[in-house]
Amino acid sequence: MRAVFVVVRILGAAAIICAVAGQLATSLRYWASAGVADPSVQLANFFSFFTIDSNLLAMLALAAGAAFLIGGRRTDSRWFAVFRLSVTSYMTVTLLVYNVLLRSIELPQGATLAWSNEILHVAAPLLVIFDWLCAPGRRRLPWTAIWSVIAFPLAWSIYTMIRGPLTHDVIAGTDHWYPYPFLNPELGSGGYLTVALYIVAIALLIGGVAAAAVWVSRRGRWPLPATRAAR
Template identity: 55%
Template sequence: MRALFGILRIAGVVAGVAAMVGQLITTYNKWASLGIRNLSGVFVNFFSFFTIDSNVGAVVVFAIGAVLLLRRVDDPRWFAILRASVTAYMVVTFVVYNLLLRGIELPQGTTLPWSNEVLHVVAPLLIIVDWFFAPGRRRLEWRELRIIVAFPILWVVYTLIRGPLAYNEVGKKPTWYPYPFLDPSLSPEGYFSVAFYVILIAGVILAVGAGVIWVSRRGARWPLRAIA
């Protein structure tokens, strides 16, 4: 079991890195073809997407997790919290993309289809399966939900502060937001619409984070025994 999930985690690292590098190269080439000179903005914008940040976290978790499994070491508590947090973020990425963003062109210039599916579907499903069934999962306390929700809160604050200050080179707009539901100029209700989506997604993150912790606390009952 450990060897199998060790291999799956290595596959997750390879797939995640390939998908992110492929999309970054595609975006960079698109900007260059349009004659955009501020190519450094590609990198800042690219790593301002919650999807990319979550997948970077997933690659890190898969890499560390593969080493732990192959060395037959159970999850240290710090890694268990990191793994739970990233699992929650990837679930939210999967849900939000497939409910709100599928088929919508995002402001990175152009979308690489296979990379898009890996980042929004394949990698989240892989980390969900890993959380349920990979050996070594540690039992978490409910108070650790505060840690899980900390990064999404910081990301929203960063995004809403940076949005009016960033310039959308592709769309030639004086603002840049990674997702259309966070852009107040795209809705007649402005920031009321943004607040609605922020609250909605915050609720999803809390629910998913609680679900991730709940799974860890099922102990020997389901699906695999967690360590204390």
């Protein structure tokens, strides 16, 4: 079992790196063809997507998890268990939000690379969920760990809403840039109120997914008993 998950985690981390690098290379070519001489703003935009951020965090979690298994660690440390919990929650929400709200929309990171898109939004999230459910060493977590999970998405939302109106989008020719349409207050009649409702809804979704993942950790099954490290 441990050897299997070493391989699964290494392959998963490698797939994510290839997907991010492939999309970045595609975007760089797209920006160059659009006449962008200095792509520094576009690069910052690229790494401001929650999908990219959550996948890079997932890559780190998978790589570290593989290293811990190779090193003989029997149980996740507390910090790594919370990190895995956070990554699992973010990737699950990435899977849900993209496939429910965004699949038919061309996102503004440049021409989309199809195979990379499927890895980042479908394959990698499913792998991370599988890893949480089945990998050995999962630690029994307290319910308070959910607050740690919510912290990053809230910080990302604040960063996005501050940066959005200050960023000139050369490609679209607008004086603002938002990574996803539902975060753009200029779309629709609700303005910032509608955006705030979306942010609250996604925060609740992330918290709900985190609660479900904590519940799984406390059940002590799937398929190996969890270590009773927290009440």
